[in-house]
Amino acid sequence: MLKSISCGALRDENVGEAVTLSGWVHRRRDHGNLIFIDLRDREGLVQVVFNPETAAKAHKIAEDLRNEWVVQVMGEVTKRPAGTENPDMPTGIVEVYADDLKVLNQSLTPPFYVNEEVSVDENLRLRYRYVDLRREGMKEALLARHKVVKYIRDFLDDVGFLEIETPILIKSTPEGARDHVVPSRLYPGSFYALPQSPQQLKQLLMVGGIEKYFQIARCFRDEDSRADRQPEFTQLDLEMSFVEQEDILQLTEELFTGLMTDLFPEKTIMRPFPRLTHEEAMRDYAIDRPDLRFDLKMADLAPIAKTVEFNVFQNVLDSGGIVKGFAAPGCSDYTRKQIDELTDFVRARGASGLIAIGISSSGNGADDLNMAGVKSNILRFLSEDHVKGFAKLTGAQNGDLVLMIAGEKSRTNQALGALRHEMGQRLQLGNPNEMAFALITDFPLFEWNSDDERWDASHHAFCMPKEGYIQYMDSDPGEVIAQSYDLICNGIEMASGSIRVHKRELQEKIFEVLGYSKEQVSDRFGQILDAFEYGAPPHGGIAPGIDRLLMVLLGKESIRDVIAFPKTQSQMDPLFGSPSAIDGSQLEELNIQLIPIEE
Numbered sequence: 001m002l003k004s005i006s007c008g009a010l011r012d013e014n015v016g017e018a019v020t021l022s023g024w025v026h027r028r029r030d031h032g033n034l035i036f037i038d039l040r041d042r043e044g045l046v047q048v049v050f051n052p053e054t055a056a057k058a059h060k061i062a063e064d065l066r067n068e069w070v071v072q073v074m075g076e077v078t079k080r081p082a083g084t085e086n087p088d089m090p091t092g093i094v095e096v097y098a099d100d101l102k103v104l105n106q107s108l109t110p111p112f113y114v115n116e117e118v119s120v121d122e123n124l125r126l127r128y129r130y131v132d133l134r135r136e137g138m139k140e141a142l143l144a145r146h147k148v149v150k151y152i153r154d155f156l157d158d159v160g161f162l163e164i165e166t167p168i169l170i171k172s173t174p175e176g177a178r179d180h181v182v183p184s185r186l187y188p189g190s191f192y193a194l195p196q197s198p199q200q201l202k203q204l205l206m207v208g209g210i211e212k213y214f215q216i217a218r219c220f221r222d223e224d225s226r227a228d229r230q231p232e233f234t235q236l237d238l239e240m241s242f243v244e245q246e247d248i249l250q251l252t253e254e255l256f257t258g259l260m261t262d263l264f265p266e267k268t269i270m271r272p273f274p275r276l277t278h279e280e281a282m283r284d285y286a287i288d289r290p291d292l293r294f295d296l297k298m299a300d301l302a303p304i305a306k307t308v309e310f311n312v313f314q315n316v317l318d319s320g321g322i323v324k325g326f327a328a329p330g331c332s333d334y335t336r337k338q339i340d341e342l343t344d345f346v347r348a349r350g351a352s353g354l355i356a357i358g359i360s361s362s363g364n365g366a367d368d369l370n371m372a373g374v375k376s377n378i379l380r381f382l383s384e385d386h387v388k389g390f391a392k393l394t395g396a397q398n399g400d401l402v403l404m405i406a407g408e409k410s411r412t413n414q415a416l417g418a419l420r421h422e423m424g425q426r427l428q429l430g431n432p433n434e435m436a437f438a439l440i441t442d443f444p445l446f447e448w449n450s451d452d453e454r455w456d457a458s459h460h461a462f463c464m465p466k467e468g469y470i471q472y473m474d475s476d477p478g479e480v481i482a483q484s485y486d487l488i489c490n491g492i493e494m495a496s497g498s499i500r501v502h503k504r505e506l507q508e509k510i511f512e513v514l515g516y517s518k519e520q521v522s523d524r525f526g527q528i529l530d531a532f533e534y535g536a537p538p539h540g541g542i543a544p545g546i547d548r549l550l551m552v553l554l555g556k557e558s559i560r561d562v563i564a565f566p567k568t569q570s571q572m573d574p575l576f577g578s579p580s581a582i583d584g585s586q587l588e589e590l591n592i593q594l595i596p597i598e599e
């Protein structure tokens with residue numbers, strides 16, 4: 001090794017040792033006589049001193065050092081002179097007195113500071129990712145990621161899971177996104193698809209008698225990138241045979257509780273994980289992944305709304321819509337401009353408008369309220385009783401702002417759920433040190449796609465209907481509840497899973513409701529349907545997203561900050577410059593001809 005110990009490892013007890021260090025010049029200070037550098041390696045920094053009296057040659061070389069040069073230092077660990085210790089550095093009590101210095105490699109001036117946590121344009125960071133990875137934030141993220149994955153592997157190994165790799169070149173495995181496809185050279189005109197998840201493969205492993213499988217699996221989905229999406233991302237994919245829903249939920253809870261307690265003891269979690277059915281989550285939070293670090297519960301406001309002579313309420317309620325809202329604490333003095341911002345926010349999410357009622361009377365909320373202090377964009381339609389009624393239903397107190405939306409159910413919920421998160425953020429209601437895990441169960445099996453006028457699978461097509469619900473499959477698919485569940489945390493969906501169908505007939509029925517033709521079914525799902533006829537055991541599983549977990553754990557804005565080499569938001573890789581054109585000869589081999597798209 002070109003080093004005998006790590007820079008960041010040096011402590012008081014190393015004083016007197018002769019050491020060889022290798023690392024990067026983090027910072028250099030020339031004090032005329034003495035030259036100091038902070039030398040950095042993966043484990044941290046240590047101060048190195050070059051004295052012209054005792055090490056003239058090393059001092060001479062040190063004069064030329066620049067940030068990010070790679071050097072090797074031979075020297076002795078000494079105690080820093082009293083008064084010069086640096087309590088901010090773990091190694092701050094010692095320094096290394098250099099005897100010798102070797103430059104292992106020089107560096108151009110880096111495109112951004114490695115030694116300062118300043119914000120840097122993301123494209124530039126990704127273009128020079130190898131420099132960016134040296135910065136503290138990225139290093140911490142990759143270290144945490146390693147620990148999390150190792151914990152998961154050890155935990156699952158202990159309880160009898162086998163880690164098995166599944167192919168990347170496969171065939172379309174729909175999870176609701178577009179496929180990334182790879183042309184085949186040997187079979188011109190034919191393509192592989194990259195797995196959107198190993199869903200069918202893990203089910204086939206269950207048919208294959210594996211019983212407990214997991215994989216740290218890469219999933220590929222061609223969808224528009226968002227802060228928590230990437231064209232390729234990593235899931236802990238797991239599947240078990242001979243289980244019921246409760247078994248998977250308990251395993252998930254134990255895994256995540258253990259992981260948090262062992263690796264992130266400074267974070268708080270709620271134990272046991274709260275459980276909500278999908279229906280309860282939608283009713284109380286208007287979203288199936290509520291941030292449970294704060295309350296902000298929804299109320300059905302129809303009972304009062306229907307007594308208000310305001311056309312919007314009447315029209316919405318007459319056409320089967322809902323009026324629903326919540327109280328934002330302490331926001332009664334929101335200005336017109338702030339309300340307009342929130343209105344734009346909900347409009348962008350499908351609502352046609354936002355109704356706000358600020359309650360700031362001298363009284364004490366609902367029972368003791370006078371209209372003089374009430375502000376609202378529908379004030380002229382409201383009586384004191386109306387305001388009292390809305391305040392009572394939402395639990396609004398003096399100083400609160402009731403926010404409500406009237407409209408078609410699913411769009412109203414969508415906008416309200418997002419608004420709840422937005423208010424939680426604006427009011428900083430979520431404690432950053434809390435990981436509010438919760439389990440959401442009983443998702444509907446199907447959801448109506450009104451654009452295409454057909455049923456889609458809410459999770460995916462392989463979920464087992466809950467007992468007693470199969471009968472609605474023909475008459476009212478929207479009523480069928482599935483044995484499917486999500487793990488959520490701080491407003492993010494962390495994992496989805498389900499007990500699976502394991503019989504051909506039922507699986508075919510589900511494909512039928514989804515509107516697949518016989519040919520489509522046999523082309524896309526023939527293999528799994530066939531497998532179900534060879535003794536498929538009852539089975540189920542779940543797949544937590546590793547990137548998302550780390551993003552939330554480390555308080556990062558985007559999953560790109562916990563992935564070593566991510567793509568940009570627009571799915572480009574600025575480092576390798578992909579995607580990119582390929583050689584004409586490669587295209588020829590693949591029997592592919594590019595046809596220019598006419599503008």
Ligand code: ASP
Pocket residue numbers: 175196197198199238496497498541542543
């Ligand atoms: N394959 C599913 C997904 O990627 C997870 C599962 O049902 O296990 O969401």
